[in-house]
Amino acid sequence: MTLPGDRGRVIFHAGRSNSERTMVPLTRRTLLSSVAGVSAALAGCSGIGESDGGSTRTAPRDDSPDGPMSGSTTEPETLLLRMATDRPPIWLAEPGEDDGRPTVRQRNRWRNHVIVDEASRADLVTVAESADREAVDAFLAATEFDDETVYIEMGEVRECFRLELCHVGWSASEISTDYTRKTRPYTDHCEVDESVIEARLIRIPSPLDDNEVNGFSSSIGTGACDRHRTTVEGEGGASPTTPRENSTPTETPTADSGGEQ
Amino acid sequence: MDDDRSAASAGSRLTRRGLLAVAGASAMAGCSSLTEFGESSEPTIRAYDLPDVDRREHPEPVVPESVPVDVAPAYFDATRDRVTTLLAEIPTPLGPEAIPNGYIRERLVDAASDAADRLSEAQGAPTQFAALTALQRARAEARYAAAGWAVVAEDRSAETLAEAHQQVVADAQSARTDHEYVGSDPVRAALVHHRIENLLGRAIDSDEPRREDSRLLHVAEWGDTVESARAYRDDADHLDEQFRASLPADAGTVEATLSGAAETLFADVQSQQSDVPPEPTAEDWGLHELAIDELRERVKIGPVQAADADGPASGVVEANRQLTRFAALDRLQERIDSGELSRPESAAAVREVRSAAYDALETALAESDAPELTRTAITNAGWRVAHADWELARYEGEFPVSRLDRTIAEYAVGTAVARVAPGVAESTAETLERT
Numbered sequence: 001m002t003l004p005g006d007r008g009r010v011i012f013h014a015g016r017s018n019s020e021r022t023m024v025p026l027t028r029r030t031l032l033s034s035v036a037g038v039s040a041a042l043a044g045c046s047g048i049g050e051s052d053g054g055s056t057r058t059a060p061r062d063d064s065p066d067g068p069m070s071g072s073t074t075e076p077e078t079l080l081l082r083m084a085t086d087r088p089p090i091w092l093a094e095p096g097e098d099d100g101r102p103t104v105r106q107r108n109r110w111r112n113h114v115i116v117d118e119a120s121r122a123d124l125v126t127v128a129e130s131a132d133r134e135a136v137d138a139f140l141a142a143t144e145f146d147d148e149t150v151y152i153e154m155g156e157v158r159e160c161f162r163l164e165l166c167h168v169g170w171s172a173s174e175i176s177t178d179y180t181r182k183t184r185p186y187t188d189h190c191e192v193d194e195s196v197i198e199a200r201l202i203r204i205p206s207p208l209d210d211n212e213v214n215g216f217s218s219s220i221g222t223g224a225c226d227r228h229r230t231t232v233e234g235e236g237g238a239s240p241t242t243p244r245e246n247s248t249p250t251e252t253p254t255a256d257s258g259g260e261q
Numbered sequence: 262m263d264d265d266r267s268a269a270s271a272g273s274r275l276t277r278r279g280l281l282a283v284a285g286a287s288a289m290a291g292c293s294s295l296t297e298f299g300e301s302s303e304p305t306i307r308a309y310d311l312p313d314v315d316r317r318e319h320p321e322p323v324v325p326e327s328v329p330v331d332v333a334p335a336y337f338d339a340t341r342d343r344v345t346t347l348l349a350e351i352p353t354p355l356g357p358e359a360i361p362n363g364y365i366r367e368r369l370v371d372a373a374s375d376a377a378d379r380l381s382e383a384q385g386a387p388t389q390f391a392a393l394t395a396l397q398r399a400r401a402e403a404r405y406a407a408a409g410w411a412v413v414a415e416d417r418s419a420e421t422l423a424e425a426h427q428q429v430v431a432d433a434q435s436a437r438t439d440h441e442y443v444g445s446d447p448v449r450a451a452l453v454h455h456r457i458e459n460l461l462g463r464a465i466d467s468d469e470p471r472r473e474d475s476r477l478l479h480v481a482e483w484g485d486t487v488e489s490a491r492a493y494r495d496d497a498d499h500l501d502e503q504f505r506a507s508l509p510a511d512a513g514t515v516e517a518t519l520s521g522a523a524e525t526l527f528a529d530v531q532s533q534q535s536d537v538p539p540e541p542t543a544e545d546w547g548l549h550e551l552a553i554d555e556l557r558e559r560v561k562i563g564p565v566q567a568a569d570a571d572g573p574a575s576g577v578v579e580a581n582r583q584l585t586r587f588a589a590l591d592r593l594q595e596r597i598d599s600g601e602l603s604r605p606e607s608a609a610a611v612r613e614v615r616s617a618a619y620d621a622l623e624t625a626l627a628e629s630d631a632p633e634l635t636r637t638a639i640t641n642a643g644w645r646v647a648h649a650d651w652e653l654a655r656y657e658g659e660f661p662v663s664r665l666d667r668t669i670a671e672y673a674v675g676t677a678v679a680r681v682a683p684g685v686a687e688s689t690a691e692t693l694e695r696t
Contacts (some may be wrong), residue, residue, distance in 0.1 A: 028301055160364030183475035186413065192363035223472060 023174075067205050072169035074225070079139040079201040080163070081131050088112045088154050089128040090136070090199050092121070115210040116140065116150040123151075131199075140199050149208040151175055153218065154199040159190040163198055166225030170204050174215035179200070182226050303661040306325050308609030312615050316654040318537035324622055324643030327388040327455045329449050329633050330503045337383075340396045340495075344380055347403035347488075347664045348373055351410045360413060362425035363476055363549045386464050390456070397492040401485045408484025412477040419476075422483035424449045426467070429490040433464035436497065442516035445508055447693040448567065450515045451522075452633050453504045454574030460497035462571040464490040480583070515574060521696040523567040523576030526689060530565060530580055533587045537561070538594070547663065551599045556593060556677070559641075562587045563680035581689040585638040590679035593673065600674055611669070615653070618646045618672040623681035631684035631690045638686060 020105050049085075083089055122140040129132050143150050157163050161185065166177040184190060184250055285615035301385040349375055352359055352454030360366040379399035386392035411417035440457065444450025467490040537560055570576040596602040605611045622643055629635035649671035656665070 088603035093560070160362050181477065182363065183473070186360050186362045186365045186475065186477045189357060190363050192367050223474070 003055070007215055027202050038104070044260075053203075068070040069208060070171035070236060071204075071206055072171075073168060073205070074167050076165070076168050076205075077203040079135055081127075081136070081199040081201075082196055083128070083130055084159075084194070084196050084200075085128060085130065087133050087199055090114060090154060090201075091126055092124040093126045100132050100157075113175075113216060114152040115208065115213055116143075116152065117208055117210045118145045121210070122150070136201065139203070141170055141244065145207065147207055149204045149206060151202045151208075153177055153202065153205050154197055154201060156195045156219075157181070157198050158192070159194040160184055160188075160192060161197050163220065164225060165200060165202065166221075168202050168204065170206060170208060172208065174217070175208075176217040177219075178225075179218070180218045181220055181222050268506045282437045286684070289496040291654045299607065303663060304606045304610065305659050306608055306662050306665065307659045308656040311523040311653055311656060312608075312612045314650045314654045317490055317651065320644065320647035320651040322387075322391075322640070322643055323619070323631055323647045324557075324626070324636060324640045325387040325391045326394070326640055327390045327636060328453060328500060330500050331508065332393060332499065333503060334388040336499050337392065337396075339385040340393075340400070341380060341383070341416045344396065344403045347400070348376060350414075355410075359410075362475075362589065363367065363474055365409070368478060369409045369481065372409075372485075373406040376400075376580075378534075385533040391435045395495050397489060397496065400492045402553070403491040406482045406490030409477050409481030411484075412480045415616045417480055419480045420481065422487050423469070426469075426483065426487040426490060429487060429494055430465055430467070433461050433490070433494045433497075436494065437461045437465065437572075440572075441499075442514050443505055443508060443512055444520060445512045445514040446517050447515050447696075448503075448631055448634055451519055451574045451577040451693060452637065453500060454503065454515075454519065454619070455571070455637075456568075457497045457500055458572035458575045460493040464493040467493075477662050492543075518693060518696045519573035520567070522689075522693045523570070523573050523580060524643045525692055525696065526577060526580035526584065527567050529564070530563075530583045533584070534565065536587070537590065543548045546666075548669055548673070549602065551666055552602070552673045552677075553569075553590070553597070554595055555645075555670055555674050556590050557584060561589065576636070578692065581634060581686060582638050582641075584684050584689070585678060585685045588685050589674070589677040591678045592681050596673075596677070604662055604666065607671060611653075614669055614676075615646075615649070618649070618676045618679070621648065621676045625679040625682050628685055634686040634689060638682040639679050642682075645678075646675040649675070653662045 032215075081089060114125070116125060122143070124142040124147070125136065125140060129138050140150060147199050149170075151168070155163070162184055164182055165177060166180050170177045277371055351369070355366055355373075357363070357366065360369065376399045379395045379402060383395035383399065385391040386395055408417060408422060437458070440454075440461070442450065442454055444454070467486055468480070470486045473479040473482055537557060538553060540557070543550050543553060546554070560583065564570055564576075564579045565583075567573070567576040567580070570579045589594050593602070605614050622639060625635050625683060626632050649668045652668045652671075
């Protein structure tokens, strides 16, 4: 799957085989789905739930060479949860385990994902206490699983930054995301060395099958998203600045030192 | 100049190497053990025995740049005042109550601290010109911090700074157009006007800053850009004033002399261009191939015509540099052909190669008939030697002597450039005087 505008960006890639997947569902997911990140000792959880993202749905491209299930959109419907935690804040409950929440060890260099492809699976979606459970439930409840899939992607980001989802692409077997890292306004209190988790529920307008999706990639750049946007944050209540058209990704984290910094 | 401290006690050297020598550049990686070269019949060298070079984080200039004009003490005072005034605009300490975002706060604090570092660097600078250069950075960093803070304090906009920058660029453009090439001694005039052309060129070519998605940091970047451009312009003006003041009352213009000499010198550059040897064809490059190629590559990216330079004075200086490289290539080839340049096979021989480079640089400045012109042609050779020192400090353990080839090549190139530079400078001076 090609990511638009991925030049200069680090592409994190994780693949897995179906057989691995069936044998060790949770471990496999946490171990193999890893992309990159840094481990930081974080204490306490203060959940912030916020909705972002757009309003347009993109129809699956039935004529796509990648197959009827593939498509991409720059403005998927999303729900963002941002919180200070050291473990994945959203997970699928596993029968027979305590609560199934991945441990710090399992989170495996922060980049984690869950595919919710049917209503029964939505029932297993569990969120950390500090997270906005109601918002997650509402988002899942509003999903038509016959036609749609919820892709939950979680990753670590430095507290003074936030990620903006530029693009999500999918096929029957792969999902890719592309983010840009934005500096938070100077008026926001944050510590330079702290990190938080951003968990995004992304509604993909195709009925993907969790068992079939075995490739994940994600890239994080800086600068403007590769799409036409006219809103740029102002700081401290200042008026919006002009749209950014020519900026290029400049800081590219390495896969070894952390996905986002 | 030679900071070889071979007399230092073995104990202290061991400690320094042992404790401070972290595996550095990739070129050195894995060179701490002999095992993988166990079969080799090559002599080996122990890093312990190499010249004990200070292990600096960055190479430092061996031949600092200068300009044959006195900078007025009052000008230095005013420039330092500019930096301290800018820094005084920022509250100290700059805490979270002033700028809650820790990352943005850190960027401003770092810039202010860099500005202070550059101020002290200027105090200890080896030449007045090096001090000016350090103060240019000090101004830019201080303005970065001050402009960023002004977003908080008074809602400073990038537009205001962008307009100010446009003005500075326009002023520098007219200064370049109107620049009078006054002078009496054409060599000195070339050197001074070269710096002025260069500074004005930097003011004019200063690009818009890179985009920052934080408005505050974007304004800070603009502050840096506008202050740098202004500093270049101010320094150019001051050098021009000081130079004029130093000239006899009847000094005229030397523009035709400079342009004519630049054309003559570049004609020479072009005629020598075809003599540049092709890339060495040997499969395995040793010291000879590395040394020739280092210089050959440098020649290839050098200017080939007067129009490539910032102006006629820079044309003279650039052509002189290029001619020096051609002569150094010839000298290197001669030394190779006569068997004088060979791979040092002992630490003592490495020491000699290094001393020869420092000696050549010192002699070039001390014995040249045109020392300041020579200086412009060997500054880069000085950097080369500094870089070789930087590498030398990073070898560890015991290793085959060929491992040092690239470092030795740098010393050899530096030496060759320094040895030929005075002669070439003398010839360039003659061309200037004849024109």
